[in-house]
Amino acid sequence: MSRRGWHARLSNGLDVIGEHLPGAGLVALRLRVSAGARHEGLHEQGAAHFLEHTTVQASNGKLHTAFNMLGAELHANTSPDETCYFVYVLSDYAPQALTLLSNMLAPPLEKTCVAERHVILQEIERAYDTPVVALYKRVLATLFPDHPIGADVLGTTASLAALSCSNLMDFWRRRYSPKHMTLAIIGGWSPEMASSVTEACSWPNSNRDGEVKDTLPQAQPLVRWVHKPALTQQYLGMGIAGPGLDIGLASYSLPILATVLTGRLNACLRRLGVPAQASAFYVPFDDCGFMFVMLVAPPSGASVGLQALKMVLKTLSAGHVQDDEWSSARTQLAVRLALEAESFTLSARNLIKRWRIARRPMTSTEEMAYVLALQDKDAFEILGQLGPTCCAVTLGSLAEEGLPELTSLIEASEQVFNSRPMSRTANEQK
Amino acid sequence: MSLTVHTLPNGLRVIVAPTATSELVTFGALVGMGNAHTCSPEVDILRQSLVDEHWRRPEAAGLRLSSETTIEHTWFELTSLRDASQMALEVLQATLMTPAGDDTAQRAATRVMRMRGQYSDHVFYEAVDRASHDLFAPHPYGTGSFDQPEQVPIVDGQCLATLHARHCQPNTTVLVITGSITGRMEQALQDGFETWPNGRVTVNIPPVTPNMASVATYHRPGRQVQVAMTFSAPSYGADGAEATQLLAEILGGKARIQDGRLRRAIRFEYNKVYDVFTEYMPYSLAGSFRIFTATTPDQVVDVVRLILRELRRLEMEDIPTAELNRVQLRLCTSLAHRYQISSIRARSLTQSLAYAGRLWTWKEEAEALKKVTSKHVGDLLAKLAPSTSLNVTLVGPVQAGTEAAIKAMRAGDVPSREKQRE
Numbered sequence: 001m002s003r004r005g006w007h008a009r010l011s012n013g014l015d016v017i018g019e020h021l022p023g024a025g026l027v028a029l030r031l032r033v034s035a036g037a038r039h040e041g042l043h044e045q046g047a048a049h050f051l052e053h054t055t056v057q058a059s060n061g062k063l064h065t066a067f068n069m070l071g072a073e074l075h076a077n078t079s080p081d082e083t084c085y086f087v088y089v090l091s092d093y094a095p096q097a098l099t100l101l102s103n104m105l106a107p108p109l110e111k112t113c114v115a116e117r118h119v120i121l122q123e124i125e126r127a128y129d130t131p132v133v134a135l136y137k138r139v140l141a142t143l144f145p146d147h148p149i150g151a152d153v154l155g156t157t158a159s160l161a162a163l164s165c166s167n168l169m170d171f172w173r174r175r176y177s178p179k180h181m182t183l184a185i186i187g188g189w190s191p192e193m194a195s196s197v198t199e200a201c202s203w204p205n206s207n208r209d210g211e212v213k214d215t216l217p218q219a220q221p222l223v224r225w226v227h228k229p230a231l232t233q234q235y236l237g238m239g240i241a242g243p244g245l246d247i248g249l250a251s252y253s254l255p256i257l258a259t260v261l262t263g264r265l266n267a268c269l270r271r272l273g274v275p276a277q278a279s280a281f282y283v284p285f286d287d288c289g290f291m292f293v294m295l296v297a298p299p300s301g302a303s304v305g306l307q308a309l310k311m312v313l314k315t316l317s318a319g320h321v322q323d324d325e326w327s328s329a330r331t332q333l334a335v336r337l338a339l340e341a342e343s344f345t346l347s348a349r350n351l352i353k354r355w356r357i358a359r360r361p362m363t364s365t366e367e368m369a370y371v372l373a374l375q376d377k378d379a380f381e382i383l384g385q386l387g388p389t390c391c392a393v394t395l396g397s398l399a400e401e402g403l404p405e406l407t408s409l410i411e412a413s414e415q416v417f418n419s420r421p422m423s424r425t426a427n428e429q430k
Numbered sequence: 431m432s433l434t435v436h437t438l439p440n441g442l443r444v445i446v447a448p449t450a451t452s453e454l455v456t457f458g459a460l461v462g463m464g465n466a467h468t469c470s471p472e473v474d475i476l477r478q479s480l481v482d483e484h485w486r487r488p489e490a491a492g493l494r495l496s497s498e499t500t501i502e503h504t505w506f507e508l509t510s511l512r513d514a515s516q517m518a519l520e521v522l523q524a525t526l527m528t529p530a531g532d533d534t535a536q537r538a539a540t541r542v543m544r545m546r547g548q549y550s551d552h553v554f555y556e557a558v559d560r561a562s563h564d565l566f567a568p569h570p571y572g573t574g575s576f577d578q579p580e581q582v583p584i585v586d587g588q589c590l591a592t593l594h595a596r597h598c599q600p601n602t603t604v605l606v607i608t609g610s611i612t613g614r615m616e617q618a619l620q621d622g623f624e625t626w627p628n629g630r631v632t633v634n635i636p637p638v639t640p641n642m643a644s645v646a647t648y649h650r651p652g653r654q655v656q657v658a659m660t661f662s663a664p665s666y667g668a669d670g671a672e673a674t675q676l677l678a679e680i681l682g683g684k685a686r687i688q689d690g691r692l693r694r695a696i697r698f699e700y701n702k703v704y705d706v707f708t709e710y711m712p713y714s715l716a717g718s719f720r721i722f723t724a725t726t727p728d729q730v731v732d733v734v735r736l737i738l739r740e741l742r743r744l745e746m747e748d749i750p751t752a753e754l755n756r757v758q759l760r761l762c763t764s765l766a767h768r769y770q771i772s773s774i775r776a777r778s779l780t781q782s783l784a785y786a787g788r789l790w791t792w793k794e795e796a797e798a799l800k801k802v803t804s805k806h807v808g809d810l811l812a813k814l815a816p817s818t819s820l821n822v823t824l825v826g827p828v829q830a831g832t833e834a835a836i837k838a839m840r841a842g843d844v845p846s847r848e849k850q851r852e
Contacts, residue, residue, distance in 0.1 A: 072763065074688065128653045230650065
């Protein structure tokens with residue numbers, strides 16, 4: 001079944017991208033709104049996520065019943081730079097699902113705002129009790145302390161208390177406009193679908209003034225200890241500042257590099273006999289991003305774990321990426337992408353991501369071919385765009401005096417990134 | 431594309447499930463060794479040792495690998511690009527047929543204990559474990575990762591070889607290959623596994639009598655209390671299994687159906703929780719119906735009361751046909767989506783062959799779900815009487831008096847529809 005990509009820009013500025021899978025029985029729809037924590041102004045922390053809640057609940061649950069009648073279930077999420085609404089249906093119901101998705105984009109109602117505030121407060125508490133989520137949020141906040149991208153997307157108890165429905169309305173007018181949206185459609189839709197898109201998505205442009213100025217986040221080095229004596233393991237997180245999706249296709253080297261880092265770190269931990277588990281993944285936003293490295297070890301092994309991390313970063317930033325480790329990491333990424341292409345929901349997500357990277361409707365087949373052609377010299381190039389700013393956070397029973405190596409990890413890492421022989425052209429150009 | 435099953439002379443069952451669309455080949459192995467078959471964490475250590483020994487080889491580097499031990503089985507999955515399928519097959523052969531040596535054994539044990547530590551740091555996983563314990567203990571189905579020895583067990587290669595011989599054998603294993611399969615690949619799979627010696631073993635799990643109507647509290651620090659509610663449900667493929675699946679979906683399902691009854695009642699009407707979901711977990715001898723949610727300590731009693739109210743309402747009133755139809759269509763759409771994904775398809779096919787003795791395609795599953803009527807669900811509810819039989823497990827900073835308040839509330843339970851009729 002060959003995949004065919006297409007793109008159309010509607011008269012209101014909405015970008016619609018699609019991937020047609022002839023004969024597929026399902027269609028997935030994903031609407032991306034460029035409305036995340038980074039677009040929030042002062043006193044608006046949590047507004048993007050709050051709006052996601054009010055949008056989904058606007059019709060007091062009737063919307064969900066309407067989706068369910070089509071055999072569909074609407075889901076949504078908010079991140080530092082976007083809010084996404086997504087759903088999949090049997091192909092026959094795709095036009096109706098699209099109409100529902102379109103009708104959902106109404107301004108927030110006072111009643112829904114009051115109700116959802118309580119629900120979001122519960123969501124905040126839940127995140128606090130989940131060590132890995134708490135660690136990730138702390139790393140993001142520590143690396144970008146003076147920019148809304150580092151702020152907790154859920155907001156805080158205080159910021160939610162201060163957010164009024166009119167604040168939300170203001171944010172909604174600024175960001176929920178077709179020029180800030182991308183609609184992805186993937187699967188086996190009927191020919192009538194094209195006209196349904198134009199009909200359903202002809203929302204007017206609000207174009208309201210007073211846009212919050214979006215600045216490029218500046219990462220800052222910091223170390224933070226969070227004492228949680230009840231945890232049995234020590235959770236160590238490191239953030240290494242790096243480029244965003246705006247570097248284009250070169251950004252595909254970043255997840256490959258993360259896999260190389262994970263493999264190398266775990267091999268080093270095994271050699272040192274530390275019963276720890278390491279993982280690294282790259283988190284890209286539009287114009288910046290970071291490598292998130294996580295190490296989970298028993299408190300007795302945390303110190304040696306940090307030494308391993310220091311050693312591995314040193315070898316990696318010196319540009320020593322072997323052909324075979326690059327090629328196996330590259331294959332792993334290709335397999336992951338091919339697996340994700342089997343899921344309609346993930347396919348729609350990846351279609352939008354490819355649009356943001358390549359600015360054209362790139363199919364998953366093209367993407368895989370591109371990934372498999374990446375060479376280890378690409379690793380060398382991309383390494384040059386990582387760092388030097390790093391941050392480290394630890395969560396667990398060890399307080400500052402129990403893990404002083406954390407400060408030296410950051411100092412050593414910055415030295416390593418500063419002294420490397422690579423060019424940093426992309427960042428300097430910015 | 432045709433779906434076939436072969437049984438090799440050594441008793442190994444092989445499912446071949448080609449798909450035209452995939453660029454990939456996925457091999458899966460469902461081995462009938464789970465935490466219920468042995469003293470936990472032995473099976474976990476055996477699985478980890480096999481993974482450590484065989485998946486770190488250079489030839490495995492480009493594969494996507496995952497493994498998991500559950501109550502009744504262990505799952506190994508290897509996915510590769512089409513061209514690398516032979517390599518994946520060789521790694522799978524080694525994983526299943528060759529136990530790990532001394533060097534790997536103790537390292538695997540240490541690793542398993544560390545992973546269990548990490549698991550216990552997550553309040554939700556503790557709730558899952560405690561709830562299974564409260565429903566099934568002392569039966570092995572109630573074996574969890576908690577209350578484990580603090581010391582790492584001493585394990586050597588000999589010990590692992592014995593465990594391997596006892597549990598990992600052709601007649602306890604179902605293999606599956608899905609994706610872009612060629613005839614040559616199919617033949618290589620058969621040739622490769624025909625040499626696996628036939629060490630026939632019989633795996634027995636004692637009969638189970640689930641616990642009922644308990645309320646238990648497990649204190650731990652945190653901001654929220656995890657509330658887990660469980661009651662006994664039909665075993666895999668038993669009468670009522672499809673109706674139970676629909677019941678789970680009516681209440682909210684694992685996909686967190688926004689239109690689910692519990693979400694509407696607790697989240698939308700009273701805004702007491704962020705998330706509430708339900709799942710039906712069938713095993714070979716019994717099943718478990720689980721409801722999970724979390725809330726701040728001051729709201730726990732209210733949340734439990736609201737869940738009980740919804741369960742009672744379900745027991746007393748017929749489910750409207752429109753609601754049932756909606757849920758059936760949603761489940762069938764979800765099945766169609768899930769079966770596109772190699773990994774999910776591979777797992778479902780092996781489970782149906784291992785537990786039900788036959789292959790269920792997604793269309794057959796969908797047909798069976800469509801046949802369930804409101805009466806079937808009503809009969810099921812009358813039999814299970816969830817509002818009176820369910821166990822309540824609380825994990826977190828539970829306030830004093832919460833458990834007593836829930837027990838008092840349970841004492842006033844109204845009888846189910848069936849009992850009222852009587």
